[in-house]
Amino acid sequence: MKECPNCKTLNTGESNYCAECGAKIANGIIKEVINNNSENENKAYYLAIIGFVLYYIAPIVIPKLLTGMPKNIINASSSFVGLCPLAAIVIMIIGRNKYPQNKLLKALMWCIIFTITISLLTFIIFFMWFMASCK
Numbered sequence: 249m250k251e252c253p254n255c256k257t258l259n260t261g262e263s264n265y266c267a268e269c270g271a272k273i274a275n276g277i278i279k280e281v282i283n284n285n286s287e288n289e290n291k292a293y294y295l296a297i298i299g300f301v302l303y304y305i306a307p308i309v310i311p312k313l314l315t316g317m318p319k320n321i322i323n324a325s326s327s328f329v330g331l332c333p334l335a336a337i338v339i340m341i342i343g344r345n346k347y348p349q350n351k352l353l354k355a356l357m358w359c360i361i362f363t364i365t366i367s368l369l370t371f372i373i374f375f376m377w378f379m380a381s382c383k
């Protein structure tokens with residue numbers, strides 16, 4: 249893809265002139281667009297990995313690291329652990345808006361949706377079982 253310096257249209261193929269406005273497209277522009285894409289791709293992967301760690305790893309690992317610590321530290325960390333999945337969802341939404349093409353961010357989104365659906369279903373089944381056993 250070559251970005252037109254004049255109208256910012258992305259031109260496909262080997263043409264040295266913009267299909268939209270006819271301006272000459274310099275060779276330097278091509279490199280710049282490719283570099284930006286791979287840089288964005290890296291940022292998107294970092295966001296997705298941070299999201300995965302915050303959602304799935306931090307809530308399991310942090311309490312284990314703190315076993316044996318004083319109670320007030322454990323209490324303070326438990327509220328932080330509760331915020332980790334929320335932070336992961338926020339990062340995922342920001343990432344999906346900024347880099348909608350990134351596959352790892354897409355995977356993160358579906359993993360989070362799947363996990364939330366399973367927990368909701370478990371909760372509903374448990375709630376129905378609880379109501380039935382009360383009668």
Ligand SMILES: [Zn+2]
Pocket residue numbers: 252253254255256257266267268269270271
């Ligand atoms: Zn143009």
